[in-house]
Each structure stands twice: as structure tokens, then as C-alpha cells.
Amino acid sequence: MKEIILKVISQPTVGLEAENIAPKVFACKSSMEIAGLPIYEGNRERRLGDFFDVSGEAGEAEAETRIVIEGDVRLTKRIGQGMRAGEIHIKGSAGMHLGSKMRGGKVTVEGDCEAFCFQEMRGGVVHIKGNAGNYLGSATRGNWRGMRGGTITVDGNAGSEIATFMKGGKIHVKGDCASFAGVHMNKGFIVIDGRAERRIGAEMIGGTIVANEVEAMLAGFKPVETVKAPEIESEKFTGNYKKYSGDHADSRAKGTVWVKIQ
Amino acid sequence: MELEIKNGVVFDPLNKVDGEKKDILIRDGRIVEKLKGKHDVIDASGKLVMPGGVEIHSHFAGGKETAGRMLRPEDGARTVYPKRNGLRSGSGYSMPSSFTAGYLYAQMGYTMCNTPAMPPLFARHTHEELGDVPIVDKSAYPTFDGNWFVMRYLKEGDPDKLAACVAWFLRATKGLVIKIVNPGGTENWGWGKNAVGIDDPVIGFDVTPAQIVKGLAEVNERLKLPHSIHLHPNNLGKPGNIETTVETLELCREVKSANARQTVYLTHAQFHSFGGDSWKNFESKADELAKYINRCDHVVCDTGNVTLDETTTMTSDGPMEYFLHNLTHLKWVNKDVELETAPGITPFIYSRKNPVHSVQWAIGLELALLIDDPFKVLLATDHPNGGPFTRYPRIIAWLMSEPYRRYYMEERVHKGAQKGSSLATLDREYTFSDIAVVTRAGQAKALGLSELKGHLGVGAHGDVAIYDIDPAQVDPSKDFKAVEKGFAKTAYTIKDGEIIVKDGLIRATPQGRTYWANPVVDHELDREMLKDVEQYFKKYYSVNLANYPVQKEYLKRGREIQIDARDVK
Numbered sequence: 001m002k003e004i005i006l007k008v009i010s011q012p013t014v015g016l017e018a019e020n021i022a023p024k025v026f027a028c029k030s031s032m033e034i035a036g037l038p039i040y041e042g043n044r045e046r047r048l049g050d051f052f053d054v055s056g057e058a059g060e061a062e063a064e065t066r067i068v069i070e071g072d073v074r075l076t077k078r079i080g081q082g083m084r085a086g087e088i089h090i091k092g093s094a095g096m097h098l099g100s101k102m103r104g105g106k107v108t109v110e111g112d113c114e115a116f117c118f119q120e121m122r123g124g125v126v127h128i129k130g131n132a133g134n135y136l137g138s139a140t141r142g143n144w145r146g147m148r149g150g151t152i153t154v155d156g157n158a159g160s161e162i163a164t165f166m167k168g169g170k171i172h173v174k175g176d177c178a179s180f181a182g183v184h185m186n187k188g189f190i191v192i193d194g195r196a197e198r199r200i201g202a203e204m205i206g207g208t209i210v211a212n213e214v215e216a217m218l219a220g221f222k223p224v225e226t227v228k229a230p231e232i233e234s235e236k237f238t239g240n241y242k243k244y245s246g247d248h249a250d251s252r253a254k255g256t257v258w259v260k261i262q
Numbered sequence: 263m264e265l266e267i268k269n270g271v272v273f274d275p276l277n278k279v280d281g282e283k284k285d286i287l288i289r290d291g292r293i294v295e296k297l298k299g300k301h302d303v304i305d306a307s308g309k310l311v312m313p314g315g316v317e318i319h320s321h322f323a324g325g326k327e328t329a330g331r332m333l334r335p336e337d338g339a340r341t342v343y344p345k346r347n348g349l350r351s352g353s354g355y356s357m358p359s360s361f362t363a364g365y366l367y368a369q370m371g372y373t374m375c376n377t378p379a380m381p382p383l384f385a386r387h388t389h390e391e392l393g394d395v396p397i398v399d400k401s402a403y404p405t406f407d408g409n410w411f412v413m414r415y416l417k418e419g420d421p422d423k424l425a426a427c428v429a430w431f432l433r434a435t436k437g438l439v440i441k442i443v444n445p446g447g448t449e450n451w452g453w454g455k456n457a458v459g460i461d462d463p464v465i466g467f468d469v470t471p472a473q474i475v476k477g478l479a480e481v482n483e484r485l486k487l488p489h490s491i492h493l494h495p496n497n498l499g500k501p502g503n504i505e506t507t508v509e510t511l512e513l514c515r516e517v518k519s520a521n522a523r524q525t526v527y528l529t530h531a532q533f534h535s536f537g538g539d540s541w542k543n544f545e546s547k548a549d550e551l552a553k554y555i556n557r558c559d560h561v562v563c564d565t566g567n568v569t570l571d572e573t574t575t576m577t578s579d580g581p582m583e584y585f586l587h588n589l590t591h592l593k594w595v596n597k598d599v600e601l602e603t604a605p606g607i608t609p610f611i612y613s614r615k616n617p618v619h620s621v622q623w624a625i626g627l628e629l630a631l632l633i634d635d636p637f638k639v640l641l642a643t644d645h646p647n648g649g650p651f652t653r654y655p656r657i658i659a660w661l662m663s664e665p666y667r668r669y670y671m672e673e674r675v676h677k678g679a680q681k682g683s684s685l686a687t688l689d690r691e692y693t694f695s696d697i698a699v700v701t702r703a704g705q706a707k708a709l710g711l712s713e714l715k716g717h718l719g720v721g722a723h724g725d726v727a728i729y730d731i732d733p734a735q736v737d738p739s740k741d742f743k744a745v746e747k748g749f750a751k752t753a754y755t756i757k758d759g760e761i762i763v764k765d766g767l768i769r770a771t772p773q774g775r776t777y778w779a780n781p782v783v784d785h786e787l788d789r790e791m792l793k794d795v796e797q798y799f800k801k802y803y804s805v806n807l808a809n810y811p812v813q814k815e816y817l818k819r820g821r822e823i824q825i826d827a828r829d830v831k
């Protein structure tokens with residue numbers, strides 16, 4: 001795998017629309033060509049080279065291309081949008097819509113990521129070492145078809161409404177989660193090692209959520225049983241867990257929430 | 263301004279021109295016999311020349327159309343039209359935004375579009391939006407299915423005041439056509455109920471759907487409106503609804519037509535031609551409807567084709583949309599309109615793998631192929647309900663090619679379509695002339711606008727569509743892909759003698775006309791009726807009467823069709 005390094009040299013005044021920062025676009029291009037790619041600062045067209053110093057060499061194909069970003073790209077949106085293969089390694093914090101509609105490949109963020117990242121993801125492996133914003137791995141506005149595959153691991157905390165309308169894949173949040181995790185979830189797996197705020201799994205009709213602690217369960221969840229050291233989605237958990245079914249606000253409710261008994 | 267279109271292969275069914283090489287001359291926006299001086303020339307040799315297309319039933323603008331766009335941001339995100347070449351940006355796959363709808367229709371060669379379900383209370387919004395749909399001429403059909411005035415006069419047995427009142431609503435809303443959606447059902451929906459038979463009572467009014475349909479059909483002819491009543495009968499989309507459909511059409515058989523045309527226009531007939539009594543034994547009854555329509559002269563319908571797309575359904579039929587929402591569990595909006603009607607909206611995915619949807623796809627085509635006279639069965643998808651209007655070129659190709667249909671039947675759709683319909687046995691193929699009928703001439707005739715629209719005779723509007731299809735070279739049966747591609751974008755679209763589209767690109771965006779009907783009844787009767795209206799407004803409406811009518815000046819380029827109906831007294 002070959003590597004292209006983007007070093008941040010200037011911060012934009014408004015958000016950059018940068019779906020061109022993706023392995024597929026970079027593949028087979030020289031660093032000169034990559035620096036000349038269009039990128040939008042608000043509604044003005046600029047060059048990628050206006051904001052980044054480009055070095056290294058891209059691979060022959062998407063899968064052969066690794067992009068390393070050095071610096072803070074919190075205002076740079078849509079990095080890796082729709083990627084199917086290859087790798088992106090961000091050594092700072094990432095902006096909105098990172099990896100949206102991603103189908104494959106690998107993304108690592110050393111810092112935090114902003115809201116709306118990895119929406120409607122279908123495949124690939126993601127590791128956020130800091131905190132994730134709201135709507136991580138959710139459906140885009142209006143859509144009822146959310147994340148369908150792949151795995152997202154967040155070492156820190158996650159914001160509100162993660163995994164809305166989830167239909168597959170896994171999200172693992174090692175810290176806490178704000179409200180409405182897994183709202184309208186249908187299939188898939190969410191694990192929260194910390195505490196989840198209110199309305200976890202609201203209107204879920206399928207899928208599984210495991211939480212270490214919840215602020216409160218919704219009225220539509222019915223306790224089913226208490227299980228010691230359960231195996232959930234072929235993963236082993238230690239301690240006692242209370243199993244709920246729900247959300248019976250919807251007649252089709254077939255979702256499951258597991259909460260650890262402290 | 264003068265224009266000569268030379269050497270094109272012309273299809274103009276209303277003037278009995280069937281594929282002749284002919285020159286079309288336009289001066290000052292109208293088709294003329296001779297040009298006077300220097301003029302532009304378009305060489306159309308080896309190209310198909312037809313009158314501008316006329317859309318008779320498409321929900322491209324209006325109140326629930328806008329609500330549908332708001333309900334479905336994901337539909338907007340699916341197709342995005344950037345701002346370019348001086349055109350506005352837009353978005354929407356199943357519900358293109360207002361400006362974009364005008365561009366897309368013009369690119370397909372359409373020069374008139376009618377929005378078929380305007381709740382009277384939304385008239386102001388509708389006309390504002392129509393002002394933002396460029397190029398095409400247009401009109402709106404106000405809905406009367408659950409109108410309290412209409413039902414009150416029907417109950418009181420006062421046909422004169424009923425006629426005067428309908429005339430007032432047309433004038434107040436700047437509407438062209440009497441539209442009826444699920445008669446009585448939309449009022450009952452306010453009580454959580456529906457009307458499933460034509461003799462079901464309407465709660466609180468003691469009238470029936472049959473009385474509403476027949477009463478309005480008679481009013482329509484007394485007011486001598488250009489079009490007939492435009493009808494969406496009860497039970498849309500329910501297995502076994504064919505019975506209701508035929509019963510409803512039968513109500514209008516004895517109504518005398520004032521304008522030598524149909525007395526009832528059945529819209530999206532596909533959704534009303536269902537057999538069986540559940541989704542399990544659901545089947546096509548297109549043959550039964552076709553047989554009925556072939557036998558009588560008082561009905562014209564449109565197909566309401568299903569195109570097997572993800573789309574947005576929106577009708578003034580609130581209970582039906584709720585029924586759909588319960589089938590799919592997708593998001594749903596109800597838009598009750600006080601004293602008038604109750605539209606609803608929900609997304610819908612027609613799947614090739616679904617036996618019911620595949621039969622629905624077949625029914626739309628069966629109707630077109632089983633009804634002998636193409637003037638009686640026009641092409642429409644009830645945009646966006648059966649599919650977006652941008653699919654018309656594909657439907658045209660299906661109609662013109664038995665092999666294309668067979669390919670879909672055998673390779674693309676669910677096998678259930680073979681069992682549940684007779685499509686596989688039909689080998690009729692439409693000619694270019696038939697296509698010209700079902701996309702323009704038939705619409706203009708059914709609308710009662712065939713003096714100006716849908717033909718290329720002297721005096722007609724200078725609206726012409728030139729397609730890059732050479733009938734001498736292309737065999738539509740075999741080259742169905744070329745037909746589909748050729749009808750998708752015109753080589754030229756000409757509107758009022760001006761070149762609007764060239765090689766599929768929009769070059770000008772003039773404002774089209776908005777037609778509305780103004781039948782003038784006896785002055786005394788009008789005054790008496792208005793007293794009731796004033797009373798009702800004070801008592802029931804949340805708006806003041808003075809704020810209700812849309813002023814003439816509100817229309818960007820209004821065209822009043824004044825009708826002398828003073829014999830209604």
C-alpha cells in the first residue's frame with residue numbers, strides 16, 4: 001500500500017467540502033495532480049493545495065492507497081465519502097460527514113470527529129480514538145435506511161441520536177452516550193461501555209443494544225429476565241444483565257436492550 | 263418572430279397527419295399557413311415532429327406536493343440539479359422542485375402541464391408555485407369531493423345554487439376543472455372513517471358518493487366547462503375495486519355532454535382495475551374496464567402506469583394514504599383541509615420482486631393495449647404516485663415494443679405478473695401516431711383545449727416537439743432503447759414559436775400561461791348563493807371570505823376562459 005500525506009498548512013474560514021479527499025480519487029494521481037484537485041470553501045472553488053501540503057505517492061488502485069492527514073481538519077467535511085477500500089488516517093480531529101456512505105476500507109481518527117460521521121455506512125472498519133459527535137452512524141435526514149454494515153469503535157464518548165434507523169453492523173462506544181442511541185433501530189448491534197442518557201432504543205423494532213448503565217428506560221420496554229454473564233451476538237459479557245424487549249410503542253417491536261445490574 | 267420547421271416527419275393526429283414530410287410555419291406564436299419575411303429555419307429532416315406534449319394529470323406543484331418534498335429530504339438528496347447555464351438549482355427524484363419540474367417537462371417536449379388536485383384553500387399557494395414552474399402552460403383542478411357547500415346543496419336538492427357555487431369556487435381558486443377524489447370518503451375521514459361504496463352515507467350530510475359524482479357531473483355540463491369532471495373514484499388501490507369503478511362510471515352514462523366530449527374522466531385507471539378480494543388472490547381486471555370503456559362513449563381515462571421506482575404517493579385521498587402507511591410502516595402525513603378535503607402523503611417503493619407491484623405494472627400497460635381507441639386512454643403515471651413523469655419515455659417504449667415488454671415480463675418483474683394479468687398475451691404495438699395521441703392530442707381533446715393545444719393546424723399555439731428519432735430508420739419494436747432515449751430529450755422544444763430546448767439543453771425560460779375557467783351564471787342566482795357562502799364562512803372557515811379568493815392579478819400570466827352560463831338561474 002502506498003501513502004499520500006496531507007499536511008494542514010492553512011485553516012479555512014468556513015467549512016471545506018472535501019469529498020475529493022478519498023482513496024478512490026487519489027489513486028493513480030501524482031501529488032501535484034492531487035494538490036490541484038478542486039475543493040469548495042463554502043461556495044468558492046479552491047484547490048486542495050491551498051489548504052494542504054501534499055507529499056508521498058498514491059497507489060494504483062483505491063485499495064492500494066492510504067491517506068494520512070497531519071493536523072486539525074475539524075472544518076473539513078466529507079473526507080472519505082463513499083469509500084470502498086483503502087485507508088484514511090487522521091492524526092487530529094475530523095470534520096462533519098467523514099466516511100459518509102462508506103462501503104469498505106479503514107478509517108482511523110486520533111482525535112474527535114464532528115457530527116454526522118459515517119452516516120448510512122455499509123462496510124469497513126472505523127476507529128475514533130477521541131469522542132464522536134451527534135448522529136454517528138445514523139441515517140441521513142428523512143431516510144429510514146441507516147447504517148447497514150461495518151464496525152465503528154469510539155474510545156471516548158458519543159453524542160445524541162447515534163445509529164438512528166440502524167439496519168446492520170456494529171457500533172461500540174467505550175465511554176458514555178447522549179440521548180436517543182439507536183432510535184428507530186431495526187437490526188444491528190450497539191455496545192455502550194459507559195452510561196446512556198434517556199430514550200435509549202426509542203421506537204426500535206429490532207436489533208440489540210447493550211449498556212453498562214442507563215439513565216432511564218422508556219415506558220415501551222418490558223423486562224424479560226435477568227441473565228448472568230450472558231452471551232450476546234456471540235460476545236461474552238461479565239456480570240448480571242437485565243434483558244428488556246421493546247420498544248412496544250410500535251406493534252412490531254422485536255428489539256432487545258441489555259442493561260448491566262450494578 | 264417567424265420560424266420554419268422544414269422537412270420533419272410530422273405526426274399530428276387531430277389533423278390526420280400521419281408521418282408525412284411536412285413544413286410547420288410559426289408566426290407571432292401561432293401556427294400559420296404562410297410566413298411573411300425573413301425567418302429562422304430548423305432543418306428537421308430525419309426527425310420526428312409532434313405538437314408540444316400535454317400533461318393532463320401530474321402532481322408537480324401545489325400544497326401537498328410541497329408537503330411531500332418537506333416530508334422526504336432523502337428524495338431531494340437522491341437527485342440534485344446544480345445551478346448551471348443560467349438555470350436555477352433544484353432537487354428531487356420523485357418530486358423535482360418547482361423550477362426543475364418545468365425544465366424537465368420542457369426537455370421531454372411537453373409544453374402544458376396540469377396539476378390535478380388543488381384543495382380550494384391551497385389555491386393561493388398553488389398559484390404562487392405555478393408561477394415558479396417555468397416554460398409550460400398550466401392549470402389547476404380544484405377538489406370538490408368533500409366540499410361542505412356542494413354536499414349541502416345536494417342534500418337540499420338545489421342544483422341551481424350548486425352550479426352557481428361551483429362556478430364561484432372555480433373563479434375564487436382560478437381553477438379549470440372540477441376534480442373529485444374519493445367522493446365523500448375524505449369528509450368521512452375526518453371521523454376516522456371512509457366511503458367504500460358509492461351508496462355509503464357521508465357523515466353529517468346525508469348524501470352519498472353517487473350523489474356527489476352525478477350531481478357534479480350534471481353541474482359540469484350545465485356550466486359548459488371545457489373538460490368533464492375529473493374523477494378519482496372510491497376504493498383506490500383496494501383489491502376488488504373494479505366493481506366500484508364501473509358502478510361509478512355508469513353514473514355518468516346518461517349525463518348529456520355540453521361540449522361533445524366525455525362526461526367523466528377516470529384518472530389513474532390502473533389503481534381502479536383490481537380484482538380478487540385480498541393481496542393473496544389479487545389480479546388484474548384491466549380487461550373488464552377496457553371492455554366497458556370500449557363499449558361506451560362517455561368515458562376517457564388515463565393509465566396511471568406503475569414504473570417500478572421508489573416514489574412518493576400523494577393524493578387528496580387521506581384514508582387511502584393511511585392504508586398505504588399501514589402496509590409499509592413508512593412515514594406518513596395527513597393534511598386535513600377544513601370544509602373541503604383531506605390529502606395524505608407517504609413514500610412507496612414499487613419493487614420488481616413484489617407480485618402485487620408487478621401486476622400493477624402490467625395493468626397500466628394492459629389498459630393502454632386493450633382499449634381500442636387511444637383517444638380514450640391517455641399516458642400518465644399520476645406523477646409521482648405510479649412513478650415520476652421522467653419515466654414517460656420508457657412507458658412509450660413499452661407500448662411500442664412487444665419484445666421490450668416480454669423482456670420485462672420474463673427477466674425483470676415477478677412471475678406473478680404473468681398469472682395475474684393478460685399482458686403476456688397482448689401483441690399490439692403502438693404506432694408513433696398512437697403515441698402522439700396518448701401524450702398530447704388526446705389530452706388536449708379531453709381537456710377541451712384542442713383549438714389551441716395538441717395539434718399543429720393553423721391557429722394552434724406554436725408549441726412543437728422535435729425528437730431525434732427517424733421513423734424511416736428506427737423500428738420501435740426492435741430498437742426500443744433508441745425510442746426510450748429519443749423521447750427522453752428533444753432535439754428542439756418550441757413554445758409559442760420560441761426555441762426553448764436545443765439538443766436537450768434549456769435555452770430560454772419564459773413564463774407560461776395559467777388557464778382558468780370562469781362560468782358566469784345568472785346574476786340573481788349568484789347573489790342568493792353568495793349569501794349562503796358568507797354565512798358559512800363566518801360560521802365555519804378559519805379564514806375570512808374577503809381573504810379567500812385568489813385575485814386575477816395574482817396569476818403571473820393568467821388566461822381566463824369565460825363561459826356564458828346565464829341560463830343557469
Ligand SMILES: [Zn+2]
Nearest residue numbers: 319321378644
Ligand atoms: Zn393524481
